[in-house]
Amino acid sequence: MDPEFILKAENKFVFTAFCLSMRELNKNHNYKIKIPVFLDATCSWIQHLADVRRDLHLASEVNLVPQNDSIPPSDIYNTLREPLNDRIRQFGRDNPLYSNLSLINLSRNDLKPSIMTTTYNVTQRGVKDQFITRLKMVKENKNKNKNILLPSINGDNISISLPELDKIAEIIHKANFKIYPSLDVIYKYFINMTKVLNKLEIPVILFTPCGLEIIQNYYVSKQNKVAINFAGKTKKMVIKEWIKKVDKNKQRGGIIPNIIHSLDA
Structure with missing residues (x-):
């Protein structure tokens, strides 16, 4: 078993258990696999709201429509990756003070927490904190300010200041509902209905x-x-x-x- 290969896995212990089970299964085809199978929805908040809206296109993005073996499962986190990166890079090109953003190339895993927690009313500050928690902070020698390393289109990491990260968080925070207007409609409906009930104090x-x-x-x-x-x-x-x-x-x-x-x- 190649340790370097295992280290690339997102969940190293689960993947190691899988590799060991496959080795035993190769030795004995009657070997009983005892690894739990975890079943999860595809971004359940979008699934539910797509169902409420009867939005067939959005439903297909989160695997709510029938599929056959020739069609791979949809991955909305990966689907949103390029549109979100494009918006960030475009802002960097249009605003010289944020030119570093024109080189950003966030991965699916970088964006997933922000997309997934939209339903929990994650704030712009919350999106920023998710990046800080997950990624590496570095100190710049010139001013000793802390920066964060984000992947770039050049294949390496680029040092982003906290004000620049604020702008990235703002773009991501606003973009999800702009990309899928149907979500914006139902989301605002529930929020506005709650505001009405608040005024009535019920x-x-x-x-x-x-x-x-x-x-x-x-x-x-x-x-x-x-x-x-x-x-x-x-x-x-x-x-x-x-x-x-x-x-x-x-x-x-x-x-x-x-x-x-x-x-x-």
Whole structure:
């Protein structure tokens, strides 16, 4: 088994287990494979919203239409990779102060977290933090500012400043719904309906296809800090007191994730 080959795998331990099982299976065709098979949806939030919108094109992008063995499964993360890269590079070409962006070539894995968490109302700052968490930070010798290394069209890495990364995050954050306008329509519908219900100060009530009633009703909480002295030590705690007042921000921010999780369940 070539260690270098294994090191290229995204999940090295799972892939190693697979390789070992294949070796045993090659020795004995009756060998029982005991590796769990994980089943996952293709970006389930887009699947559900494509279904609600009856958008056949979008549904095909997330494998909701019948396919045969000659057609490979769709990969929406890879499908969005080039349009998102094109938008980033075009901005770099149009704005000399951000010329580094004209060389950006983000991979599928670089973009997947941002696309996947759109349904959780990830903010522009959240998109930026995802890149910082996943990728390598370096210090520039001249000004000692921290930069991040991103893949470039030249096949190597390019050093991007945090203000430049802010702009990349902004472009990605806005682009998903522009590329698929159908998503934008249904997304805004749920958000705007929640705003109306907030003004009426009533909870959001919805029913899943199987008839399960879902009630979303976030209340404002008041924090009370308490300090307890025991055996010469002080323990500080925060006790939340719920006030009978709708938390409008949480109502608005939670509607999409709660709808998707309800449909997932």
